Amino acid sequence: MFKQIGAVTMMNLRSIPQRAGLSIATIISIALVTGVLLGFLAMSNGFRATLQGTGSESVAVMLRGGSQAELNSGLSSDDVRLIEDAAPGIARDAGGRPLVSGELYVIVDGIKRSSQTEANLPLRGVGERALDVREGFRIVEGRMFEPGTNELVVGAAVLREFQGFDLGETIRLGTNEWVVVGIFSTGGSVFESEIWADLAVIQNLYNRGTGVQSIRARLTSPGALEDLQAWEEDEPRLNLDIENETEFFADQAGGTAVLIEYIGWPLAIIMAIGALAGAWNTMYSSVDTRMREIATLRAIGFSGFAASVGTMVESLVLAAIGGLVGAVAVYLLFNGVSASTLGSGFTQVVFSFAVTGGSIVAGMVMAVVIGFFGGLVPAIRSAYVPLLTVHRSE
Amino acid sequence: MNDLTLIRKNLFRKKLRAILLTLSILIAFLIFGVLGAFHTVWTSGSEVAADNRLVTVNKINFTVSMPYAYWGRVQAVEGVEAAGHASWFGGYYQDPTQQVQTFAISPEAYLATYPELVFPEGQREAFIENRTCLAVGTDLASFFGWEAGDRIPLLSNIWQKTDGTSSWEFDICAIFDGREENMPANYAMFHYDYYNEALAFNQDQIGWIVTTTTDPSLNDQVAREIDAMFANSPAETETSTEAAFNEAFVNQFGNIALILLFVVGSAFTTILIIVGFTMVTAINERTGEIAVMKTLGFPAPRIFRMVLSESVLLSVIGGLLGLGLATLMINAIATVAAAFLPGLAMPLDVFVAGVIIAVILGLVTGLVPAINAQRVRIVTALGKQ
Incomplete structure (x- = not known):
């Protein structure tokens, strides 16, 4: 039995x-x-990986209640002071000062390299505490900006996707010229899509007085978030939404990444139906041209089952090769390719296409499923080839 | 029996094969039609843009505001027909997830720059006169089930009132629509004054200015003059045509056109290859028959035409079915998603382009088999058997 199947299968494959x-x-x-x-999937995974790789569980992000995004939020310096002085669960440095960073988040135009059109880039105004509430920040070129000056540091991803931000370039914002003095990396996280400058200078430029938009605080432990939230609830002077930073960015990843998948899967499935028709057609022709051969095999005692297995295996092998070729091509062409899109913060998020093992498995499964259904009817048909076909002249 | 009957019989001699080929062609044109319709609605911002309309925003970025006084100065520029201003409200209804695109505008002046917005009798005047009025686009109104006469609160996720809340009460007194199908009516507008007087911060600032020029040829000159007026001020401006502004915004999402080109290209490459090879195989199977036809006196050009017609017929049938199905799908999606994708419909040019592509596809896939068929030599072909 297995010998028969093996023999027929090899005949099929050799005759491809x-x-x-x-x-x-x-x-x-x-x-x-x-x-x-x-x-x-590579687009969706890449975008998600960038946002999910951002943030720490032991950093709390505080925005004005109901504002949903840093851009919309607004908090006063009184709010910052109150949190620094009284909020529980916040870590302190060696000198006993709380690790709390009030930050501004405004938007400036950058020219996207790919389309040569203007796009929204986040300009973050930060104070000296910003680095205490972030991990993996390092200057890869140049130096950090001097507080109180019109100097900027630019994320490595911004440099990749937008022009005009090279080290030493000047940028005009309002009536002031700004100089790029450093390029920073945060290990591929979304902060690399930002431009940073001194908080006080940005407050002045955007007429924000002493206000900030978001407050980040390092927690003594991830669990301390609940203490902080409970304290805020009971504090009538504050109206904040508090989340840990990991959740904050994970929420932002949701919309766009899911949308891309919701477009990708139906498209792929509809295209798969077209490819299935093609595979079916091929296998049908394959059985057609081998009618006499199959009938001969049946006549000399091969079972119909063996004949159909041979046809099915041929179909599956063709499909698997197709799936593999597609996966390798996408990996070579797209893996690691940098792109940017408008994220839910209303600013550009730079990400890299990521072809993951999981998505390759999904792609191969789809290819084999196409091969299976494409080969099914022809395989059944090859089991029922009438023996008299042997005598039929072509 | 004429040629057409022969072509038809040939095409469907193997019914299953014909059906499978039609199906794969249908799928490719379905994808083409649906994506084409989405692409059109996606880029419609630059198509519905009036050619004499300019948008002035803060040079730093369009989310950064500018002083209210700019509006008056822009109105005085020579060549300006009308100028209105607008500010982004960041509105939502009841729950932050139910976002409502809302603008605080200078009612009369702003509407003057958008003559394509149509109001039922008397409602335009009602909106201009009533300070607390909210003018709602039909798509938005039907999404939330709002009607003229309703009183609703809208919350802002950006602005706060001096009383500490973020909620404004509105009377819906006008429901407007675009004059043409593809003009969006999925947003709402209200009086700037009503909003500005209650603001806790950022008072007397506006988001952007919309200007119409007396003639499109004056666009560049007017834009330059506006920007020069505010040069070297704390809020410099950047004026561009509405079309350019919309196009830049769409580009922020990424190169959607390129992605669509990849997908549609893949779909067409697939059928080109499948149909192409199948047609070659199908004609090869018929070599003997073609030789007989030649023996009977069918001239070679006639055979060439017949084979080519067969592949064109196949691809046009598949193409029309696919485009038809795409139209049905788009109409179904349009009724569900009117509030998010206003103006979604199967554009005529996409449909026509699809039919043309179908004919080209038929010619390309039929060419090699047709040449093969024309070249069949009676002696060798009949000798085969």
Whole structure:
């Protein structure tokens, strides 16, 4: 039995070159479908990875109640002082000072390299505490800005996707010229899509007085968030939304990443139906051209089952090759490619396409499913080839 | 029996094969039609833009405000027909997830710059006269089930009133629509004064100024003059045409056109290859028959035409079915998603482009088999058997 199946299968596979045209058509069509799916998944995964890789569980982000995004929020310096003085669960440095960073978040225009059009870039006004509530910040080129001056440091991702931010360049904002004095990295997180400058200078430029938009605080432990939230609830002078920073960015990842997947999957499935029709057609022709051969095998005692397994395996092999070609092509062409889109903070988020193992598995599964359903009817048909076909002249 | 009957019989001699090929062609054109319609609605911002309308924003970024006084100065620029101003309200209804695109505007002047907005009898005047009126686009009104006469509160996720709240009460007294199908009516507008007087911060600032020029040829000159007027001030401006402004905004999301091109390109490459190879195989199977036809006196050009017609017929049938299905799908989506994607419909140019592509696809896939068929030599072909 297994010998029969093995023999028929090998015959099928060895004869594929005789049907090269249609076989290649099947492989390419399945490769393209897999490629489209993996392309969308790589976009979605890359975007999600950037936002989910940002933030720390032991940093609390505080915004004005109901404001939803740093851009919309507004808090007074009194709020900052109150939190510094009285809030529980906040870590302190060696000198006993609380690790609390009030920050401004405004938008400036950058020219996107890919489209040469203006796009929203976040300009974050930070004080000396900003680095105490962030991990992995380092200057990769140049130096940090001097407080009180019109100096900027630019995230590495901004430099990649937008022009005009190279080290030493000047940028005009309002009536002032600003100089890029450093490039910073935060290990691929979303902060790399930002531009940083001194808080007080930005407050002045944007007429914000002493107000800030968000407050970040390092917690003594991730669990201390609840103490902080409970304290805020009972503090009538404050109306804040408090989240840990990991959740804050994970929430932002949701919308866009899910949207990309919701577009990618239906497209891939519809294309898969087209490829399935193609695979079915190929296998149907494959059985058609081998009618006499199959009938001969049946006549000399091979079972119909063996004949159908042979056809099915041929279909699956073609599909798997197609899936693999698609996956390899997407990996080579797109993995690591940098792109940027408008995130939920209403500013550009730079991310890299990420072809993940999980998405390759999903793509291969889809390819094999196409191969299975494409080969099903032809396989059944090859089991029922009438023996008299042997005598039929072509 | 004429040629058409022969072509039809040939095409459907193997029914399953014909159906499968039609299906894969149908899918490609379905994708083309649906994505084409989405792309059109996505980029419609630059298509519905009036050619004499300019947008002036703060040079730093359009989210940064500018002084109220700028509006008066822009109105005085030579070549300006009308100028209105608007500010982003960041509105939501009841829950922060139910966002409502809302603008605080200078009612009369702003509407003068958007002559394509149509109001039912008397409602335009009602909106201009009534300080607490909210003018709501039809798509938005039907999404929330609002009607003229309703009183609703809208909250802002940005602005606060001096009383510490972020809620403004509005009387809906006008429901407007775009004059043409593809003009969005999924937003709401209200009086700037009503909002500005209650603001706790950022008072007397406006978001942007919309200007219409007396003639599109004056656009550049007017834009330059406006920007020069505010040069070297704390709030410098940048004036561009409405079309350019909208296009830049759409580009912020990424190169959507390129992504669509990749997808549609993949879909068409797939069918080109599948249909192409299948047609070659199908005609090869018929070599003997073609030889017989030639023996009967069918001239080679006629055979060439017949094979080519067969592949064109196949691809046009598949193409029309696909585009038809796409139209049905788009109409179904449009009724559900009117509030998010106003003006979604199957554009005629996408449909026509689809039909043209179908004919080209048929010609390309039929060419090689048709040449093969034309070249069949009676002696060799019949000798085969």
